[in-house]
Amino acid sequence: MILVISKYGMLDQRSQALVQTIRNTTPGNGITTLVDGSTAGDMDYVTSLYTDFPIAVVIVAITTYIVLLFLFRSLILPLKAILMNTLSILASYGALVVIFQNGFLHQLLGFTPLGFVEASGPILLFCSLFGLSMDYEVFLLSRIQESFWQTGDNTRAVALGLQRSGGIITSAAVIVIVVSSCFATADMILVKALGLGMALAVAIDATLVRGLLVPATMRLLGDLNWWLPFAGVQRRPPALAEYLDASGQESGAIHNKPEVES
Known part of the structure; x- marks a missing residue:
């Protein structure tokens, strides 16, 4: 054994x-070099965590896209949901680097910066934040989709959907923020992070993302939000469209455009 x-x-x-x-380094003569110690152990730990992590991210993204494709009958909305x-998630990663690696606000938060982010932190955050953010996204898009089926107007649908779901999403986000912030008082750096x-x-997701970026992108994309190959723009639920075609009349709820409350 050689000590280095x-x-x-x-x-x-x-x-x-x-x-x-x-x-x-290859010593030759069939000798195998094995390295142990704190640095080597930390490198092996990080490698074991992140070797398959990209594959897991891809599987989650593909599965989510397929589920949302069937739910919203659109090629664009699932992709936009994943990007948002x-x-x-990237915003939270940036915050971890600035605060826990660079030491920003470390005196206020009561910890000594270590100069790095604990390796398991980003993975744990991804697992929790992706599901939580997607929950808000599905809730918002569901309300927008219902409004689009009622009015056939993408711009009005976005406004109505945001109006109907904004309060609930904000209230749910406040609860999560309050509960999560309590963990910031912990002594363990990982729990605090x-x-x-x-x-x-969650604060960024419920305000900038759901309240600004999602409605803005949907407004810019217009009817392309609801486009599906071989089906075109889905202005009504398929079952409702078949019922209306069979009955030869349309419900007043389809044509009457509800006013957006100020």
């Missing part, structure tokens, strides 16, 4: 480069 001591810190990139250099969720990261992500 780096003059740099355990998590310093130069120490990690030293470990990688030793591992890539990604923005919220998860609580604060979730609170910030």
